[in-house]
Structures are given as C-alpha cells and as structure tokens.
Amino acid sequence: MASDGEKSIGIIGSGGMANHRAERFHQLEGCHLRAVASRNSETGNVLADKYGMQYLPDWRDLISRQEIDAVVICTHNESHGEIAIAALEAGKHVFMEYPLARNVDQGERAVTIAKQNGVVLRLTHSExxxxxxxxxxxxxxxxxxxxxxxxxxxxxxxxxxxxxxxxxxxxxxxxxxxxxxxxxxxxxxxxxxxxxxxxxxxxxxxxxxxxxxxxxxxxxxxxxxxxxxxxxxxxxxxxxxxxxxxxxxxxxxxxxxxxxxxxxxxxxxxxxxxxxxLPSLEELFCKDIAGEVTNWQQHAEIALQAxxxxxxxxxxxxxxxxxxxxx
Ligand SMILES: NC(=O)c1ccc[n+]([C@@H]2O[C@H](COP(=O)([O-])OP(=O)(O)OC[C@H]3O[C@@H](n4cnc5c(N)ncnc54)[C@H](OP(=O)(O)O)[C@@H]3O)[C@@H](O)[C@H]2O)c1
The missing domain is CATH 3.30.360.10 (Dihydrodipicolinate Reductase; domain 2)
Incomplete structure (x- = not known):
C-alpha cells in the first residue's frame, strides 16, 4: 500500500523498458508501484510478482482506477499517443518512453490536455x-x-x-x-x-x-x-x-x-x-507529480517539435x- 503522501504508479507494458523503469521507481521514495497492465500475461505477471504489483490485462482498466495517480507508458511506439491521451484525459500524470506519438495530431493533443488538466506529461529523453x-x-x-x-x-x-x-x-x-x-x-x-x-x-x-x-x-x-x-x-x-x-x-x-x-x-x-x-528522469517525475516547479512543459514542447x-x-x-x- 502507498503510505501518506506517496503517489501510486501503474506501468503499461512489460518488456525491457517497463522492467527498467519499475526497478528505478521501486527504489524511490514518494511513489509506490501499484499495478502493471500488459497484453502479455506471461511477462506481465512476472513483472507484477517481482514488485508486488497487481496484474491487469488491459491498460484501459488501469487508467480508469481511482487509486492510480500516474502511469508509466512503455509500450511500442504506435500506441504511445493513444494511451497518453486517454490517461491524461482520465486525470493521470504520464511518464512515457519516446516518441511522444506516431502522428503529430496525437502529440499536440497530449501536450494540450496535460496543460488543460493540470497533469504532468514527462518524456524520457535522457538529454x-x-x-x-x-x-x-x-x-x-x-x-x-x-x-x-x-x-x-x-x-x-x-x-x-x-x-x-x-x-x-x-x-x-x-x-x-x-x-x-x-x-x-x-x-x-x-x-x-x-x-x-x-x-x-x-x-x-x-x-x-x-x-x-x-x-x-x-x-x-x-x-x-x-x-x-x-x-x-x-x-x-x-x-x-x-x-x-x-x-x-x-x-x-x-x-x-x-x-x-x-x-x-x-x-x-x-x-x-x-x-x-542532475536528478534521474524518474526522480524528476516524482518532483513533477509532487507539485514542485519543474520544466516538463518545456521538454514536452521540444519532444513535440522533434x-x-x-x-x-x-x-x-x-x-x-x-x-x-x-x-
Ligand atoms: N528511454 C530509453 O532509453 C529507451 C530505450 C529503448 C526503448 N525505448 C522506448 O521504449 C518503448 C518500449 O521499448 P521496449 O524495448 O521496452 O520494447 P519491448 O521489450 O518489446 O516491450 C514492449 C511492451 O509493451 C507491450 N505492448 C506493445 N504494444 C502494446 C499495445 N498496443 N498495447 C498493450 N501493450 C503493448 C509489449 O507486449 P508484447 O510482449 O505482447 O509485445 C511489451 O510488453 C518503445 O517505444 C521504445 O522506443 C526507450
């Protein structure tokens, strides 16, 4: 269970980057890994068991859960935009692997919705x-x-x-x-x-x-x-x-x-x-969602231009x- 003030995190996808991000977030104070959603039940269950998370077969289920504050999107490129938009519309903070989206309209919408809804959209460009x-x-x-x-x-x-x-x-x-x-x-x-x-x-x-x-x-x-x-x-x-x-x-x-x-x-x-x-991307995201003043908007705009x-x-x-x- 998340303790007071901790944010609950859900991971989407269960491949290489999902495992990498889970390991990093697991080590951080201020967030708690709660669930993993993956279409791959085999790797999804292995990842869930490793960090004591719940396994869900469908990412839509994950983003509809009230107890989830933020999602980490680690699926393949063609689904990033769709999942990010749905999560941001549901009021979840989003930490996502690049690229921002497979088409520009989706990328623009994601950045706009994040700003309108007052939620964070942090891309993982390591620069x-x-x-x-x-x-x-x-x-x-x-x-x-x-x-x-x-x-x-x-x-x-x-x-x-x-x-x-x-x-x-x-x-x-x-x-x-x-x-x-x-x-x-x-x-x-x-x-x-x-x-x-x-x-x-x-x-x-x-x-x-x-x-x-x-x-x-x-x-x-x-x-x-x-x-x-x-x-x-x-x-x-x-x-x-x-x-x-x-x-x-x-x-x-x-x-x-x-x-x-x-x-x-x-x-x-x-x-x-x-x-x-410099803080890691995961540390930055924890600061972002804790409401500290960070520069995720500027980075999201550059990701959009890219x-x-x-x-x-x-x-x-x-x-x-x-x-x-x-x-
Ligand atoms: N930040 C970085 O340094 C870095 C480095 C490498 C990659 N990346 C990015 O990270 C993302 C993931 O890469 P990866 O290497 O982790 O790939 P991966 O090992 O193939 O894992 C992708 C995971 O997402 C699932 N998935 C894919 N499309 C999905 C969809 N539409 N709905 C639900 N689940 C879906 C896959 O399920 P299945 O097992 O069923 O396919 C798998 O569990 C890519 O966008 C890539 O560009 C970032």
Whole structure:
C-alpha cells in the first residue's frame, strides 16, 4: 500500500523498458508501484510478482482506477499517443518512453490536455538529465551561430526485435524510432523551418516490416544553419559506426568514440561534462507529480517539435517534396 503522501504508479507494458523503469521507481521514495497492465500475461505477471504489483490485462482498466495517480507508458511506439491521451484525459500524470506519438495530431493533443488538466506529461529523453548535454548547451551558447549539424549512423543489426523495430506500422519511420538523435539537436538549435526526407526500404512487406533501410533527413533551422541526419540499418557492414558534428561559427563540436571534443583553428580540447549532479528522469517525475516547479512543459514542447521533424521527413519522402513546418 502507498503510505501518506506517496503517489501510486501503474506501468503499461512489460518488456525491457517497463522492467527498467519499475526497478528505478521501486527504489524511490514518494511513489509506490501499484499495478502493471500488459497484453502479455506471461511477462506481465512476472513483472507484477517481482514488485508486488497487481496484474491487469488491459491498460484501459488501469487508467480508469481511482487509486492510480500516474502511469508509466512503455509500450511500442504506435500506441504511445493513444494511451497518453486517454490517461491524461482520465486525470493521470504520464511518464512515457519516446516518441511522444506516431502522428503529430496525437502529440499536440497530449501536450494540450496535460496543460488543460493540470497533469504532468514527462518524456524520457535522457538529454534532460545528461551532464554532457548540459555542457554542450553551454558551448553552443558561447560559440556563435550554428552553421551545420551532422549525424550519421550505420548499423548491421536490426535490434533485439527486428519485427517490431523495422516495421513502419509499429515503430514508425526511422526518424521516429531514432528520435533520440533528433531531440538533442532540436533542444540545442531550436525549431525547424522545413524538412526534406528520403527513404529506401528493402524487402518491404505487406505488414510494413522490412529488412534494411537507408534514410536521410535534411532541415533548415529557424534560427539559421542546416541539419542533416543519415541512418542506414540492417546494412552489410561489420560493426556499427556513428558520427556527430555541430559546426558553430566559433568552433566545431565533435563526438568521437564516446568522447566530445571542441576543435577550432587554435587547437583541440576534450569537453568535460557539467560537474553539477542532475536528478534521474524518474526522480524528476516524482518532483513533477509532487507539485514542485519543474520544466516538463518545456521538454514536452521540444519532444513535440522533434516528432514534427521526424514525421515531416516521412511525409517528404512519401510526397517527394520539401515540407514546411508552421510553428
Ligand atoms: N528511454 C530509453 O532509453 C529507451 C530505450 C529503448 C526503448 N525505448 C522506448 O521504449 C518503448 C518500449 O521499448 P521496449 O524495448 O521496452 O520494447 P519491448 O521489450 O518489446 O516491450 C514492449 C511492451 O509493451 C507491450 N505492448 C506493445 N504494444 C502494446 C499495445 N498496443 N498495447 C498493450 N501493450 C503493448 C509489449 O507486449 P508484447 O510482449 O505482447 O509485445 C511489451 O510488453 C518503445 O517505444 C521504445 O522506443 C526507450
């Protein structure tokens, strides 16, 4: 039972992230894991037993329960928007895995309902609690305007569940399931004016699953500068490669083998993460729902801008044209 002042939490889904979040919330004071709803009764019951939660087969049942204050949404991408909207409408606080939604209308509605109903909608973008990202933000502020942001990822694999990840219906286009590479760039450089996307899917089947993808997203930022993301997955390569560059008028931020460097005409120096301690996402959420003043609204707006870019890339690829964002 939740003790005085504690918030009761329900988890939706019982896969990898549901287990990870349950373990984290279980360790925190101020919240109590009460129930788990999952369509998978086997993994759902295992998770329920591990933390003394009730198991429910249907998430709609969970969000209708009066004793539940907040829900943690850990299902696949295509259901995030629907579940979040229903939970927020029921007056529950929501902590959810990215992406915010599979379509922009759902994302906008979720953010609007959260604000109208005075409940929290916290997305789990880890940049918001990352000391390195905090330092990059300071460097971006101090090193002049953006000229270009570049991201490249090449990977041989298709994840632990390729039938889920490499599936346009379930996980969405690559720019949506790789949203964790779009979000930090939008957080650093602000909203986007237009988006151009192109996409190649090999062995695309009727159920929208595919074998291999090559994708590009190009954008112009409202504040100036251009951005580019390139992903290729399931390709013929020995091991994954990743490359990030933020080219600013006063120097270039380079990610190399896990480290960040600042390179300029005067030399190259390693970037150290900010040394102030930052709360975890779960701790932040506990503060959010305890009514402490936090910044979840600002983060939700950035998450919304990030899905606008990802989904405009899908539209651009489908319609073979540049898509302008009205922000
Ligand atoms: N924040 C992060 O660092 C991070 C990292 C990885 C993933 N993610 C995100 O976390 C989410 C979950 O990923 P995961 O790796 O935990 O996936 P997972 O291991 O496949 O687990 C997903 C769980 O949700 C259930 N589920 C899926 N769709 C559902 C629906 N429509 N209704 C009810 N239950 C549903 C699945 O049931 P079945 O077992 O029946 O399929 C499973 O229990 C994804 O959106 C992913 O993008 C975030």
């Amino acid at each position: 918001n609690v990352s000391p390195m990202h905090a330092r990059l933000r300071e460097l971006v502020r101090d090193h002049g305007h953006l000229q270009a942001s570049i991201f490249t990822r090449l990977t041989p694999g298709r994840g632990a569940h390729p039938e889920v990840l490499f599936n346009l219906n379930i996980s969405g286009p690559p720019a949506l399931f790789f949203i964790y590479h779009v979000y930090p760039v939008i957080d650093l450089f602000g909203p986007v004016k237009w988006v151009e996307g192109s996409a190649l899917y090999e062995s695309l089947r009727a159920d929208q699953s595919y074998q291999c993808t090559v994708n590009t997203v190009n954008v112009a930022f409202q504040n100036g500068g251009i951005g580019q993301w390139f992903w290729a997955g399931g390709i013929n390569i020995q091991r994954a490669e990743e490359y990030r560059r933020y080219i600013l008028a006063g120097g270039t931020l380079i990610q190399q083998e896990g480290a960040w460097l600042l390179s300029s005409r005067s030399g190259i120096e390693e970037i150290k993460p900010a040394d102030r301690p 899905i606008r870019v990802s989904l405009a890339a899908e539209q651009s690829a489908q319609e073979n044209r540049r898509v302008f964002l009205n922000l």
